Amino acid sequence: MDPKSGIDPKSGIDRRGVLKGMAGLAAGSAVGAFPMPALAQNTPLKVGIIAPRAGTAAYIGANGLRAVEWSTEKINASGGIAGRKVELVVEEETNAKETLERARRLVLQEKVDCIQGGYSTGVTLPMAPTLEDMQVLTIFWDGTTQDGVKETMPSPKYVFKSADNECEAVMASLIALKHLKGQFKRIAAISPDYTYGRNVWTAFKALNKKFGIDAEVVSEQWSSFSQLDFTANVAALKAAKPDLIYCVLGNADLPIFMRAATSAGLTDTARMVLVQAGHQHGQLKKPFTPVGTLLCYNTMYFARPNPSPAQKEFVEYYMDKYKDYPHWESDRAFFAMNVYKAGVEKAMAAKGGSWPKPEEIAQAIEGIKVESFGGPAGMRKDHIAEEMFYGGFATHDNPYDVCTLKDTYSYDASVLQKPPGADFWGWLETANFPV
């Protein structure tokens, strides 16, 4: 702006004109002829998306991004959220420090109305308190662990977390206990060496104990996060002679491990429990995923019998466009966007049609119910999502090049995750599981 004239050389607007306009707007608003929220309703609703686009988690990020783009197109085609078109601003998720800087940029520079996304617990946990302090409505797709939730964010106001990561692992344990009891005496684990891997393996052992299964732990293999050669791990597992292997690998490492395990004959002697099969199910080809392998699909199973109309349409679109099978991160992204939409519309209705503040939207989201790809879902009062989880035993009897489930077992997250305020380990001991 020219300091002398007060005229912005780009726009040609002078200071006096701006002041006049502001005064006019204020006056108009006061008499109700031109309510302020209408201003907001004329501008796009900006939603910042944070997702991994590189490295071993890129595949997961791509699933979320594709779903959020599809959801946004659908929402915009039907008039947007409360009349405002949705505009996505995508930032990459890398490490915690860099991602937090990008999130700040979304808030301060892009002035987004909401942030959605987040995959890694290592990123979402340190990022959440800052976003809470900045009073930014945030709905994470993922990255919620029991310990992390307890330690860093006891009662958030603006930040909403995904269903606990441990849900799929608890489900894996419950299915194994229910259907394989008596078939395993020697158990082994292979997992990336991080909190989630160690937590869920400990949970499986605790549930074995709870249900009176005296299985001997014969090997524990902890791989590095980006490890892609499992020849030695497979040899170590073979040497331990387990009858059941609890596998927590879930990135590109999972199909590589399964390929090595199958070619070395390990899958001939040990039943595989793939806790995070849903992360890579498009890569788990039939030749190295034996029939009977326990597959857990998290909150979306692409071949679910009688799917919701939204899932049916999305799966067809995804398989046609990307020649791949969508997984749970698609569901998480769809869920986050639809929870936000439902929250905005509920809060707006409560205010008689005027645009709500972020805290009013947050309050409206608490306890809200929506239909996600995976079925009925909602957000608990303590800001943790509840969705349906799917798992079962692999069959090759399908037209795909990957496995599907012989029988689909579904569990509501209310069965699989600890209630508000409870201690995870204490809850595991006392909960009444459907086994």
Next chain:
Amino acid sequence: MATVDLLFAALFNAAVLFLVTAGLQLIFGVQRIVNLTAGSLYALGAYFGASVFEWFSAQGGSPVLLLPVLILSGLLAGQVGFIVERVLRTVYGRDEAFQLLMTFTFVLMFQDVLRYVWGAQPRLLGDLPSVYGTLVVGEFTFPVYNLLVMASALVVAGLLYWLIERTSLGHVVRATAENGRMAEALGANTRRINMLVFVLGSMLGTVGGALVIPTTAASLEMPIALIVEAFAVVVIGGLGSIRGAFLGAIIVGVLRALSLTYFPELEVMSIYLVVIVVLVARPYGLFGKAEA
């Protein structure tokens, strides 16, 4: 049974490590350059091998030709060594730190090139190793593809020995390694020798990467993961020694397999403990030469 499985896994890992570190050793032995790009060349070989085989399959090529196609693609990808050497040549006469920094610069550039050409997502080659089936001997099951990779490494070791010890080119290479100026004074074209050695070393890395792709995935993390183990091999075997690379690769492969079996959390530490012992007791490695 456990011992045989572990030994098999260790030797497969050692075979791949040997291919890459042999290139590293060859280049250092002759040119005195610690070539940090070895890991990047390994990753390049993996990505390029995957793409070439996908193209080959799309043309109706038989999966049975997996191994020769991957070896050829690795040899082809190794030609990038011509470009790298051409740039490195500008710092031959300078302090070794310049050369090290130059190769590090290439590591960073390769990372971006790989990301630009192949994207960030790891690339897998489906279930191709199974086309060769498994060899069942009594109660043991060995993937035949892994056996072929091990055999390839042995053939490469034999060829390298023959080339360096038994051919006139090898005599000139050894003379250049011993005393480049003297070799030049006696008529050896050391500039050409340096280029040949660098490209040969690069091809060993890219062939190693191409051969490993059916059992793993090409990813942007490959260079760093490889270099961590490759330098342990080099230190244990002795900088610049091909025999050292051979023995060092076996030692690191066995250490890795044993630590994964008995102390999985200490995999890297167990390898580097041995590195420290070698550095203290025999700083020039098992087959390296002490500086005069």
